Each structure stands twice: as C-alpha cells, then as structure tokens.
Amino acid sequence: MANQIKATFVIVGGGIAGVSCAETISFLCPDESIYLLTESSLIKTVTNLVPLGKSLTKFDIEEKDAENINRHVHVLVDILESINSQAKTIRTKNGRTIHYNYLCLCTGARPKLIEPNNPHIIGIRDTESVLEFQKRIKNSRKIALIGNGGIASEIAYEVNGIGIDWVIKDDHISSTFVDAGAAKFFQSRLKAKDSKPEKATIKRMRYTEEGQTSAANQRGAALGPDWHRKINIEGKVKDIPDSVRIHYETEIKEIKNTADSAFPIELLLTNGESIPCDFVVSATGVAPSLNFTYDQPFTFGPDGGISVDALMKTNIPDIFAAGDICYASWDRAHHWFQMRLWTQARQMGAMAGKSMVAALRNEEITQDFCFELFGHVTNLFGYQVVLLGKYNGQGLGNRYEMLVRVTPDLEYIKYVLVDGRLQGAILIGETGLEETSENLILNQLDLTPYGDDILNPDIDIEDYFD
C-alpha cells in the first residue's frame, strides 16, 4: 500500500454526493489523477434517471462495489482522519498521506438522536443501522416512533407486525413534506388501503401561517429508496388492529430506562400518556458528519453544516463540500431552499465537480440551473409525491392562497399562488402535472385569467400554455 499519494482531485465519501462529484470530474478531466476516499467498499450511484421537467428528475439509487466505479477514478477504502490545509494534505486512518490540489468533502450526515447514548434508542441511516432495526423488531411487540419527517413516515406505513406509538409535535403527519390536507389524504392509506377513487373536488382557500393553530457505526452511505422493502422488517405480532397510534401535538417529557425486561424503556409524554416499549426509533433528523480534524477553522451554517458558496467552495482555499455535510450559504434563488435529500446531494456533488475542474483550468463558471427551483420526487404512503418550489408556502407569510384538487385515494394537487403566480406545488399520485407546474413556477406567468380552471380535471391545462 502506497503511503504517500499525490492527486489533483481528492473526494471524501462514497455516498451520492461524493460519487457524482468524482464522476463529473472524471468526465471533464479523465487524464487527471482523481481519488475517491470512502469508508465503505460499497458506494452509491444514480441509475434509471428519468427527467420529469427541466431540472426535476426521478431516479433510483444503486449500491455497487467501489471497484466498479468509472475507471478513471482511483478508489481508496479508508477513513479521513485529518486535513492539513496549509500543506494541502490529508491523513487517513490506515496511515496514508494524500497530497491534493483540490479536495471535496462529502462525508454526509448522521442521525441526530433524542438521547444518543441510550441503548434502547436507535436511529436509521445506513445498512448497518437498518440491520440493527431488523434484529430488534423481530423480538419486539411495541415501539415508539419519534419525529415527523421522511423516515418516521416510511416506518409508520411500511413496517408491520408491531405496535407503533408515533409521537409527533405537529397536528398532522409527515409535516416535513406535506400540509394538513395532504396528510389527511395519506391517512386513509394508514388505515384502509383499497378504497375506491371518488369524484374530484376543487377548493380555493386563503391561507395564513399565523392562522394555523399548528400547521452505532453510522458511517456508511445513507440508505437507498425502498430500503424497507429490500430488507424484511417485520415484527412478530399478528393481526394487531390499528397498529399505529398517533400522538398529535405531543412531545417527550421524560425517558425512563426501566428494570422491566418486558418493556425496558418508557416514555412519558406531554399529553399525559406513558409508553412502555421495547425500543424507540428516533427519526429526528440529521446532523452533518464532521468526523475528522482540520488545521484551519471552517465557517459553519446554523445547522452545523460546512458553509459553501454557489460554487460549493468552503472558506478554506481549494476545499469544497457537497451533500448532507454542507450548508448552502449563497444568496439562494427565490424558489430554492436546502433539504438534505438525494436530489440535492447529487446536484451539489456534480456542481462541486464542475467547480473543481474550473478552478484547475482557471475558468469562470456560474451555478447550475437546477438551483433555481426546489424539486423533489419521492414515494410516501404508496403514492408518488412531487414537491416543487415553495410547496408549503415556506417564507411567504400570509400573502399566499392555495388551490387544491383532491380525488380521494387517487391524487392530491396543491398549487401555492401569490398574486396569481405559481410559487410552489404538491403533486401526489400520477398527476402528469410535473413539467407544466415547473414551467409555471419558473416563468411566473399570471394565472389570474384562468381562475380555478387551472386545476379543473376536465381541462388539460397543458393545452392552455402550448
């Protein structure tokens, strides 16, 4: 093993951000020396990329052996321990010293647990953590699920054979992605899965934010889509009716480890209930993963991520960052905001790659078009969910109105409008409105003349704008 390596480009992390950065560089500069340092020999790549609009894409994540990455990229399975930015070197756990011209940090994030050292509280991030979940759930009867984002929503819907007490701070489920209306639409999936579609109804409503009462080794790459289907995660309890009990607008008051071998942990809730259970899943978000030391201080964002500018540069010369580890500190476009998702990890990784190549060649580049508009395609409660722009009226105060079309068990469409111009959209189900909605947000066409017909199911709105 060579202990001294000289490389033009070094990328740390084998998740989506690191791999898309390395692939972009190898496409643009195949003859330069490119090293990808990754802790795990399994890396994540994007496959089956389907464009749904100008920048909106749907894709799968594939896990493959690091050996099979692009042949221009040298893969080192090792761990970054320290950065010496003055000498432009990094040190690894296996004793390597790598000299870089340009370094990109893509070390992702780790679960932010409600009580990190409690053995009865686990998080879910990588294959190792999901195997732990699988092992524990086999011998369990009841778990508590904390958090109201992506992971909690997936567990509540996908995991069977176990009693789940789902504790959420909000008045509706899945609040990081949807509003109360869409949550209600999902809820029928939590109870009955085969109900028949009904006739569509359209509602227009004024909306005000104020008016709403409340509207282990964790270091492998984050799991891929359908992680819950690829590994059998099932409890042992058969035929439990209504197995998900939701505690709305509730928080945890106290956590007690009991001496009871039946239920070793008990949660006391602000709604006065107590939940004795086998273990707790803390699906309470992530914190950027800075598991290495550095000689010069980075500038950090309020969420603990390394601040990067529009070209993914950190404050330290020739060091870039992308994906979950970073905080987007540039002057953001009106319809874009940061969320720690595959889409953004991929886009940021590719942007960092282009930017590193431009730095080598002393070229000027501008930020990619994809950062103009927030777009996310995912699956929740068995539906395709597309989120565009300010889909929940984020930052719009009380200035917006919503146009909603719902066909129970089939589709939920919400348009967020300001002065007749589309600011964001939630499209649940196979709506076929992705590209049109994306265009309407980008071109800011005044939709006032079309009134509620914009979402009339009997009118093909694409015809309006051809």
Ligand SMILES: Cc1cc2nc3c(=O)[nH]c(=O)nc-3n(C[C@H](O)[C@H](O)[C@H](O)COP(=O)(O)OP(=O)(O)OC[C@H]3O[C@@H](n4cnc5c(N)ncnc54)[C@H](O)[C@@H]3O)c2cc1C
């Ligand atoms: C259960 C789950 C489900 C999700 N579902 C979705 C979804 O449906 N849609 C979606 O858009 N997003 C989803 N996400 C979020 C998405 O997975 C992440 O935003 C994305 O994977 C982040 O990519 P990344 O490359 O920045 O980080 P990661 O995927 O975390 O990769 C970081 C990499 O860095 C390596 N590393 C860390 N430290 C070091 C070190 N010191 N030295 C060397 N290597 C190191 C790690 O081993 C890993 O390979 C989900 C996340 C989870 C946990």
Ligand SMILES: NC(=O)C1=CN([C@@H]2O[C@H](COP(=O)(O)OP(=O)(O)OC[C@H]3O[C@@H](n4cnc5c(N)ncnc54)[C@H](OP(=O)(O)O)[C@@H]3O)[C@@H](O)[C@H]2O)C=CC1
């Ligand atoms: N389908 C998809 O796109 C999926 C995406 N992911 C991504 O993976 C990452 C991890 O997912 P996840 O852990 O669900 O994170 P999320 O950020 O999606 O959600 C975290 C949830 O936990 C709540 N929360 C935070 N702290 C506490 C606390 N102390 N007590 C109670 N609730 C709390 C948050 O509420 P509040 O915001 O009010 O603080 C929020 O509802 C995220 O980046 C997520 O976007 C994960 C699964 C699926």
